[in-house]
Amino acid sequence: MLIISPIPAFNDNYIWMFHSPDSREVFVVDPGDAGPVEQALNYHGLNLVGILITHHHFDHIGGVAELAHTRNIPVYGPDNPNIKGITHPLRDNDTVELSTCQFKILATPGHTLDHIAYFTDSGDDENPALFCGDTLFVGGCGRLFEGTAEQMYSSLSRLASLPGHTRIYCAHEYTQANLEFARAVEPNNRKLQEQVMQVAELRSENRPTVPSTLRKELDTNPFLRSNQPEVIQAASDRDPSSSASPIDVLRVIRAWKDNF
Ligand code: ZN
Ligand code: FE
Numbered sequence: 001m002l003i004i005s006p007i008p009a010f011n012d013n014y015i016w017m018f019h020s021p022d023s024r025e026v027f028v029v030d031p032g033d034a035g036p037v038e039q040a041l042n043y044h045g046l047n048l049v050g051i052l053i054t055h056h057h058f059d060h061i062g063g064v065a066e067l068a069h070t071r072n073i074p075v076y077g078p079d080n081p082n083i084k085g086i087t088h089p090l091r092d093n094d095t096v097e098l099s100t101c102q103f104k105i106l107a108t109p110g111h112t113l114d115h116i117a118y119f120t121d122s123g124d125d126e127n128p129a130l131f132c133g134d135t136l137f138v139g140g141c142g143r144l145f146e147g148t149a150e151q152m153y154s155s156l157s158r159l160a161s162l163p164g165h166t167r168i169y170c171a172h173e174y175t176q177a178n179l180e181f182a183r184a185v186e187p188n189n190r191k192l193q194e195q196v197m198q199v200a201e202l203r204s205e206n207r208p209t210v211p212s213t214l215r216k217e218l219d220t221n222p223f224l225r226s227n228q229p230e231v232i233q234a235a236s237d238r239d240p241s242s243s244a245s246p247i248d249v250l251r252v253i254r255a256w257k258d259n260f
Contacts, residue, residue, distance in 0.1 A: 001127060002101055002120070004169065006208050007040045009033045012173040013059050014210060016131055017046075020100045025049040027098055029118070029131045030171050034063035050098060053077030053086065054133025055115040060171060061085075078114035090116060108135040108159065110152030111142030119162060128166040130214075132159060137170045138212040139178030139195070141223040143258065149251035153226070156250075160224050164215035175199050175209040181260045182222050185234045185253060191219040226250040 003021055006014040009032050017040060019026040024045065029052045031037050041048055050073050053061055061077075064085045068075050076096060079089035090096065092107035102122040108115045111134045121128035134142035135152075136159050144152060179196050186192055195216065199209050218224050225231045226249035235242060235252040242248045 002099065002129065004129060004167075004211075006210065007036050008173075009036045010059055014169075014171055014173065014208065015063075016169050016171075018099060018129075019046065023099065025099065027052060028067070029169070030054055030060035030133060031063035031067055032059040032061065034066035037063060037067060049073055051075045051077075052098075052118055052131065053083060054117065054131065054135075054171065055112040056080055056083045057112065057134070060133060078116050080114040083114075092116075106155075106158055108132065108155035110147040110149075110155045111135055111145055113146045113151075115142075115147075115155070117159065119166070121163065121166075126165075128163050129169060129211075130159065130162060130166050131169045133171045135159065135170075136168060136217065136221075136223075137172060137178055138168065138175040138199075138209050138217070139182050139221050140174055140257065141221075141254070144254060149254060150247050152223075152254070153247045153250050156224055160214070160218060162214055164213065164218070166214040167211040168214060168217060169211045173208060173210065175212075176203055179220075181257050182220060184260070185222040185256075186225070186228075186230050188230060189220065191216075195220045222253055223250060226253070 002018045004018040009015050015031050016029040017026050026046045027050045074087050075085050076088045077086040090105045094105040096103050101120045103118045103120045106117045108117045117132040119130045202209050226246040232244045235249040238256050239252045242252050
């Protein structure tokens with residue numbers, strides 16, 4: 001089992017910090033800024049022993065040099081030579097042992113080509129966890145900056161096949177805007193309406209809406225529902241020339257969200 005907590009950074013980033021309950025040795029995921037991480041470590045009396053990176057964007061790697069510099073700790077990340085400071089490049093289906101848990105690496109190209117996600121269900125089967133960076137968000141998915149709709153579709157499909165109770169730790173608090181869009185796509189989705197209310201309550205108390213669970217995302221996130229009749233219909237209303245294939249539906253709703 002892991003204790004996982006968010007370190008807010010910038011406007012809406014979460015840097016996830018995790019450790020096992022009996023240890024003060026922690027890892028952080030996507031430290032875009034070193035300052036808030038150092039503060040959290042000091043405040044809780046924790047010792048940073050490793051860094052995980054999901055992709056090359058600055059808001060995910062900006063703090064790596066500063067954090068790793070004085071500590072000489074491993075930095076896990078995509079096999080992308082353009083990311084400075086990675087000591088352990090990872091590829092699809094690799095496994096790594098971190099903090100008594102085994103993590104499986106899933107290549108998830110789409111948002112960027114180098115994007116990877118970290119999945120663990122070892123240690124405590126009750127609580128599988130996924131660190132998915134900017135691939136899957138609560139209620140949404142990452143913009144297609146480098147990859148294609150095909151790639152994003154297959155990346156999301158892979159994540160969708162993980163256990164339903166997997167907790168989804170994404171890197172941004174984008175949930176409310178995402179759900180507003182989701183409602184435009186599926187105005188009749190009852191579970192989505194419930195989710196909108198739960199999220200509004202959390203945000204009114206300034207609490208994170210992350211993690212979600214995969215089960216919840218499958219029920220409410222339009223980017224995981226491109227095979228559902230209402231989502232297909234919404235895509236074809238938006239772009240009558242597109243087909244009903246899940247990849248085309250994803251392409252149409254992603255482009256729609258870009259301009260929403
Ligand atoms: Zn990004
Ligand atoms: Fe980001």
